[in-house]
Structure formats: C-alpha cells, structure tokens
Amino acid sequence: MAHSVLVVDDDPTVSDVVRRYLERDGCRVRLAFDGHDALAAVAEEVPDLVVLDLMMPGVSGLDVCRQLRRDLPDLPVVMLTALGEEADRVAGLEVGADDYVTKPFSPRELVLRIRSVLRRTAPATPAAPAxxxxxxxxxxxxxxxxxxxxxxxxxxxxxxxxxxxxxxxxxxxxxxxxxxxxxxxxxxxxxxxxxxxxxxxxxxxxxxxxxxxxxxxxxxxxxxxxxxx
Incomplete structure (x- = not known):
C-alpha cells in the first residue's frame, strides 16, 4: 500500500514540487499551507509521515511539531529548515523532528530522507524482532x-x-x-x-x-x- 505523506509549507511552489516527486515515488500526498490546516488534516486522517516547514505564519512548524509529539508521538516528522541556520535545525530536533532537510533542497534528497525514515518505521520481518x-x-x-x-x-x-x-x-x-x-x-x-x-x-x-x-x-x-x- 502506498505511504501517505502530509506536506506542510506555505509556499505553493515548494509544496507542488515536493508533491510531484513524492507521487512519482509512489506516495499518496496531501497538502496543507499553514499550521492550522496541518493539524486539522492530521485530525481528519493520520498520515504515515509529515513533511513540515519550520517557518510559517501563524502557527509555526515548531508549534505544529510540539502538538504532534504530544498527540501522536510515533508519527514521523521531517522538518524543512533554512539553509545555514543551525539554531533552526537544532530547534526542530529539540521539539522532536526525526530528520531535517535544509532549503534550498534537492527534491531527490528529500525523497531519500523520507524513504529512510519510513523504512525504519516499517514493521520488521518475523525473524528480525528482538x-x-x-x-x-x-x-x-x-x-x-x-x-x-x-x-x-x-x-x-x-x-x-x-x-x-x-x-x-x-x-x-x-x-x-x-x-x-x-x-x-x-x-x-x-x-x-x-x-x-x-x-x-x-x-x-x-x-x-x-x-x-x-x-x-x-x-x-x-x-x-x-x-x-
């Protein structure tokens, strides 16, 4: 079954590029353009992973991530952060992001990072658990x-x-x-x-x-x- 990914970014161009690359990789994608929409979308249907922009007007990506960690601690989150802003990257990790990609980013790299996180959360084979x-x-x-x-x-x-x-x-x-x-x-x-x-x-x-x-x-x-x- 295709993985479902919620992409949250207030830039429609970025969201559309990420959506197209993820759909090409076989994912089912929904878009949200601010923090309120993101939380509403998750409440309606919990995705397999959230791609979350750090800097958004209103409810920031950090606030969204904090809320997700309180309500859905197992939901993987990949944060999008500004290039070179180490403080932003650390802040995202501190509130519980599983991974981050810096802007401007390669869509291919983002897809690979998402694959890596989803692979680690996939159910293990019967022989593997310990x-x-x-x-x-x-x-x-x-x-x-x-x-x-x-x-x-x-x-x-x-x-x-x-x-x-x-x-x-x-x-x-x-x-x-x-x-x-x-x-x-x-x-x-x-x-x-x-x-x-x-x-x-x-x-x-x-x-x-x-x-x-x-x-x-x-x-x-x-x-x-x-x-x-």
Missing amino acids: VLTDGDLTADTGRRVARLSGRPLTLTVREFDLLAFLLKNPARAWSRAELLEQVWGWQFGDQSTVTVHVRRLREKIEADPAAPRRIVTAWGVGYRYEPAA
Missing part, C-alpha cells in the same frame, strides 16, 4: 516499544533507533560521525543532530540526565552505552 534488555530498560524492536521500569517511553523514530543501536552495541565508544552513519544512514551531515538526540534520550532514560550513567560521554570521541552492572 527484545533488548538492560536492567529495567527494554526495547522491543519488533513492536518498537521501549519501557523503563515497566513504563512505556515516548520516543521518536530516531530516538528509538538510537537507543536500540546502543543497547545492541554496549561498552564501545562511538563518535558522532559513526552514530550518524549507523543510526541515520548518513555518511555526512550535521553532527549536532546526534548531540540533540542523545540529550533528548538521556532526559527519558536517565535518573539524572545531567549525570548520565547509561549513555555516557566518551571525551574526545563521542558516546558510549554503559550496561547495568
């Missing part, structure tokens, strides 16, 4: 559900992917570049993406995010997952 466990922390890769002390964790697509990767590969120091390639599938990109996701994940699984015991900083390298003793 429940990864570290003390009171578990991650079910088949159901894509993580729990801490039995309580379900609200994780975005990338946060779950990052947690599962670290649980599978504990006690080894990973650089940000390595995590970007292993978890995001990018061979190059903004490494602050990793920093933001690690910070968000620590806030959800660490007793004291300021003094993490699970995802620790490997100084001069990156991060390392320390399993419970």
Whole structure:
C-alpha cells in the first residue's frame, strides 16, 4: 500500500514540487499551507509521515511539531529548515523532528530522507524482532516499544533507533560521525543532530540526565552505552 505523506509549507511552489516527486515515488500526498490546516488534516486522517516547514505564519512548524509529539508521538516528522541556520535545525530536533532537510533542497534528497525514515518505521520481518534488555530498560524492536521500569517511553523514530543501536552495541565508544552513519544512514551531515538526540534520550532514560550513567560521554570521541552492572 502506498505511504501517505502530509506536506506542510506555505509556499505553493515548494509544496507542488515536493508533491510531484513524492507521487512519482509512489506516495499518496496531501497538502496543507499553514499550521492550522496541518493539524486539522492530521485530525481528519493520520498520515504515515509529515513533511513540515519550520517557518510559517501563524502557527509555526515548531508549534505544529510540539502538538504532534504530544498527540501522536510515533508519527514521523521531517522538518524543512533554512539553509545555514543551525539554531533552526537544532530547534526542530529539540521539539522532536526525526530528520531535517535544509532549503534550498534537492527534491531527490528529500525523497531519500523520507524513504529512510519510513523504512525504519516499517514493521520488521518475523525473524528480525528482538527484545533488548538492560536492567529495567527494554526495547522491543519488533513492536518498537521501549519501557523503563515497566513504563512505556515516548520516543521518536530516531530516538528509538538510537537507543536500540546502543543497547545492541554496549561498552564501545562511538563518535558522532559513526552514530550518524549507523543510526541515520548518513555518511555526512550535521553532527549536532546526534548531540540533540542523545540529550533528548538521556532526559527519558536517565535518573539524572545531567549525570548520565547509561549513555555516557566518551571525551574526545563521542558516546558510549554503559550496561547495568
């Protein structure tokens, strides 16, 4: 079945280009031109993924993303941000965007990024699922559900992917570049993406995010997952 994608951008030209490329890739596309329309469209029919412009009049992309994260934490969001504005990219990641593409962008690159996110959210094959466990922390890769002390964790697509990767590969120091390639599938990109996701994940699984015991900083390298003793 074709994936459904909601494209939210106040520029009709950008929206039309993205729509045509996604439809050519086999997606079913709906358009919204502001934040109010976007939230109404999601309330009417939840898409498989949202492409969301950061800067829009009225309800901004950040506000829309915050609302989606509250109501639909598992819904993948790919943010469109202004070229060179690192603060905007970080802000989008902070509110829970799973990925971002900077403007002006290549429509082909956007389609590839969307494919990557959708592939990671697709149901796993019967042989693939595994429940990864570290003390009171578990991650079910088949159901894509993580729990801490039995309580379900609200994780975005990338946060779950990052947690599962670290649980599978504990006690080894990973650089940000390595995590970007292993978890995001990018061979190059903004490494602050990793920093933001690690910070968000620590806030959800660490007793004291300021003094993490699970995802620790490997100084001069990156991060390392320390399993419970």
